[in-house]
Amino acid sequence: MRRWIKTMALALFACLLTVLPVRAESYVYSFGGERFIFPAPSLPPYRHSRSYIASDFGAEDFSKLSGLAVGGGNVFISCGKQLIITDYAFKTQRIVTSVTEDGEEQELTDLAGIWAADDGRVYVCEPLRGRVLVFDENFEFESAFYKPEGMVLENVAYRPSKVAVDSVGRLYVVASNVYEGIVEINADGSFSRYFGQVKVVYTVMDLFWRAIQSAAQRATSMTWLPVNFSNLTIDGDGFVLATVAGENEEEPIRKLNAKGTNILRYPKDPDFVPMGDMWINSFGATVPAGPSILTSIDSTDYGVYFVFDAKRSHVFAYDEDGYLLFVFGGSGAGKGKFQNVSDMRIMGDKLVFLDKGSLSVEVFEMTEFGRAILAASEHQHNSDFTAAAGEWEKVIDYNPHFQYAYTGVGKALYHSGRTAEAEEYFKTGRNVDYFSLAFQKNRQRFIAGNFTWIFVGIIALTAAYAAYKAVRKWKRRERA
Amino acid sequence: MEKTRAGVIAENFLRTPLYILSRPFKGFYDMKYLRRGRTHFAVAMLALLCLSAIMEETYTGFAVSWEYEPDHIISVPYVMLMTLLPVLLFIAGNWSVTSISEGKGTARDILHVYAYALYPKLILTFIGILVSNFVTKEEGAFAVFFFVFGTVVFYFYLFIGLVVIHEYSFFRSLLMVLQTIFAMLVIIFVLALFASLVNELRMFVVTIIYELRMRS
Numbered sequence: 001m002r003r004w005i006k007t008m009a010l011a012l013f014a015c016l017l018t019v020l021p022v023r024a025e026s027y028v029y030s031f032g033g034e035r036f037i038f039p040a041p042s043l044p045p046y047r048h049s050r051s052y053i054a055s056d057f058g059a060e061d062f063s064k065l066s067g068l069a070v071g072g073g074n075v076f077i078s079c080g081k082q083l084i085i086t087d088y089a090f091k092t093q094r095i096v097t098s099v100t101e102d103g104e105e106q107e108l109t110d111l112a113g114i115w116a117a118d119d120g121r122v123y124v125c126e127p128l129r130g131r132v133l134v135f136d137e138n139f140e141f142e143s144a145f146y147k148p149e150g151m152v153l154e155n156v157a158y159r160p161s162k163v164a165v166d167s168v169g170r171l172y173v174v175a176s177n178v179y180e181g182i183v184e185i186n187a188d189g190s191f192s193r194y195f196g197q198v199k200v201v202y203t204v205m206d207l208f209w210r211a212i213q214s215a216a217q218r219a220t221s222m223t224w225l226p227v228n229f230s231n232l233t234i235d236g237d238g239f240v241l242a243t244v245a246g247e248n249e250e251e252p253i254r255k256l257n258a259k260g261t262n263i264l265r266y267p268k269d270p271d272f273v274p275m276g277d278m279w280i281n282s283f284g285a286t287v288p289a290g291p292s293i294l295t296s297i298d299s300t301d302y303g304v305y306f307v308f309d310a311k312r313s314h315v316f317a318y319d320e321d322g323y324l325l326f327v328f329g330g331s332g333a334g335k336g337k338f339q340n341v342s343d344m345r346i347m348g349d350k351l352v353f354l355d356k357g358s359l360s361v362e363v364f365e366m367t368e369f370g371r372a373i374l375a376a377s378e379h380q381h382n383s384d385f386t387a388a389a390g391e392w393e394k395v396i397d398y399n400p401h402f403q404y405a406y407t408g409v410g411k412a413l414y415h416s417g418r419t420a421e422a423e424e425y426f427k428t429g430r431n432v433d434y435f436s437l438a439f440q441k442n443r444q445r446f447i448a449g450n451f452t453w454i455f456v457g458i459i460a461l462t463a464a465y466a467a468y469k470a471v472r473k474w475k476r477r478e479r480a
Numbered sequence: 481m482e483k484t485r486a487g488v489i490a491e492n493f494l495r496t497p498l499y500i501l502s503r504p505f506k507g508f509y510d511m512k513y514l515r516r517g518r519t520h521f522a523v524a525m526l527a528l529l530c531l532s533a534i535m536e537e538t539y540t541g542f543a544v545s546w547e548y549e550p551d552h553i554i555s556v557p558y559v560m561l562m563t564l565l566p567v568l569l570f571i572a573g574n575w576s577v578t579s580i581s582e583g584k585g586t587a588r589d590i591l592h593v594y595a596y597a598l599y600p601k602l603i604l605t606f607i608g609i610l611v612s613n614f615v616t617k618e619e620g621a622f623a624v625f626f627f628v629f630g631t632v633v634f635y636f637y638l639f640i641g642l643v644v645i646h647e648y649s650f651f652r653s654l655l656m657v658l659q660t661i662f663a664m665l666v667i668i669f670v671l672a673l674f675a676s677l678v679n680e681l682r683m684f685v686v687t688i689i690y691e692l693r694m695r696s
Contacts (some may be wrong), residue, residue, distance in 0.1 A: 031546070427542050427548045428548065430548060432546055433617060435617070436543055436618065440616050
């Protein structure tokens with residue numbers, strides 16, 4: 001009998017495994033025990049829907065896929081010397097291979113990052129010529145931003161590789177070999193400043209070795225250069241969101257304010273810095289080891305941002321408070337896997353990836369699970385906690401192990417004054433910060449509601465103790 | 481005045497430990513030479529230590545432990561083993577070190593010292609568990625204070641007790657602490673070695689049985 005049940009259970013489990021397609025490839029980090037974080041399998045928030053190869057677009061080849069931008073109903077892909085423009089259905093509108101500047105037709109050199117601005121303009125980096133090309137809404141070449149006057153570079157060429165443009169037309173350019181930070185260029189093409197430099201971090205040991213080096217040694221040893229940014233975007237509030245290139249960054253994702261300091265929000269617990277994978281192997285001969293290397297970033301209007309980890313080919317989504325929403329993807333040649341992604345953008349309900357390893361443009365579609373999570377985050381962004389709670393309930397139905405959803409429901413309960421229930425939900429969501437808020441309210445309410453009884457109790461206890469003392473003293477005197 | 485049962489319990493579990501802890505040097509001396517230490521008190525303390533370990537695991541407030549499992553299952557034998565084994569290890573280690581370097585304390589004395597040093601720690605731990613259920617994350621330090629202070633006090637009394645029962649000088653005692661730690665490591669090492677050897681032996685026998693079964 002027992003064995004029979006076991007077999008049935010196993011068969012059921014096997015069935016479950018077959019119904020969930022990319023189970024192991026999508027997960028979310030959960031709290032288990034004391035500040036212990038582990039990846040818990042989750043449903044896929046996005047599912048692979050289509051791949052496009054070069055011939056689908058009428059393009060030459062996809063071996064140099066580099067930059068991607070989505071905006072104004074069009075998708076812009078830079079690939080080698082061609083700028084491919086398609087609509088959202090991926091029907092090719094135009095392929096630009098040359099521009100006419102000052103009456104002179106120029107063949108394009110290898111293009112890099114693209115930005116589609118809200119006014120319909122498209123900004124394309126052309127590193128070899130050291131300029132950022134601007135196209136108008138009819139895809140006609142308009143002008144170019146060259147290396148701005150007053151920007152001093154020593155012995156290195158200005159090679160813009162990624163660009164983002166804010167609502168007033170200021171350009172934020174990530175250029176290779178520039179270590180001072182993001183180059184901010186005014187709309188008229190003049191140099192504004194360097195922006196948000198990544199600080200060099202050195203340890204005590206580094207300083208010690210440096211101190212005992214001779215001048216000759218110091219001259220030949222490696223210079224300490226700050227790392228640059230690998231990608232950037234402008235989020236819904238107009239802030240620059242950028243990913244730091246390289247490993248072992250304390251804060252690999254930065255939201256830069258006007259001063260250039262990082263104002264990215266994340267939970268108070270230091271383990272929850274948005275940084276990609278938190279559960280990593282430090283060693284591995286054939287598998288990637290070490291922390292994530294984030295190479296792409298894109299943000300929605302409601303504060304959720306997606307980052308791409310080039311090391312393990314995973315996509316991470318965080319909400320505006322820095323809580324991890326989901327992870328999916330994985331490296332490999334199969335469907336829904338990535339080989340070498342150079343850029344990623346959000347296109348409505350879809351996510352578009354440029355995979356120059358598999359020479360294709362990969363399109364992922366949101367599942368109902370992912371839709372519920374993102375809708376909840378959007379409601380939360382708009383402070384509509386009740387609507388968010390409805391979506392979070394859906395998420396819990398899909399995946400009861402998704403801890404952050406419980407926090408979301410708890411927030412709605414908390415805001416509607418049902419703090420006792422909220423406390424339970426925050427507890428289930430393992431969210432100590434919100435739990436403390438709700439708990440404090442409940443404690444306050446309890447003390448306020450029962451103040452008379454507590455007060456009377458204390459008085460009674462004190463009186464009883466005094467009486468006991470008096471009686472004992474009296475008895476002792478009696479005996480003596 | 482004849483002592484009632486309650487009187488004896490109050491004497492052993494309240495007055496004696498408080499006497500020892502309020503004047504540790506004289507107290508531990510009396511414990512050893514005036515035979516004021518009670519083995520059943522020590523056993524009770526170890527039992528309470530197990531209880532406190534289990535309660536810490538189950539009843540510490542969420543704001544402090546960050547741990548929440550609706551159907552939290554803990555293995556009581558495992559927790560007890562993991563609490564009692566270190567105690568045994570310490571007593572064995574300390575006794576083996578001191579008995580070859582003119583320490584005057586017996587294993588029983590060491591057990592008694594350990595138990596009386598545990599007394600304040602247990603009280604503080606229970607208070608800490610209680611408090612941890614009434615604090616927020618920011619106030620969690622209040623609860624943690626009890627746990628940490630309890631441990632500090634425990635080591636403090638343990639050290640003084642050992643100094644007194646072994647009749648060591650201060651620096652000799654510091655050396656003893658290091659030696660004890662070393663001895664504990666050696667014991668663990670030998671035990672691990674022994675366990676792996678036993679396992680190998682077991683595998684050997686199992687393989688032979690398996691082989692015989694395949695042949696028959």
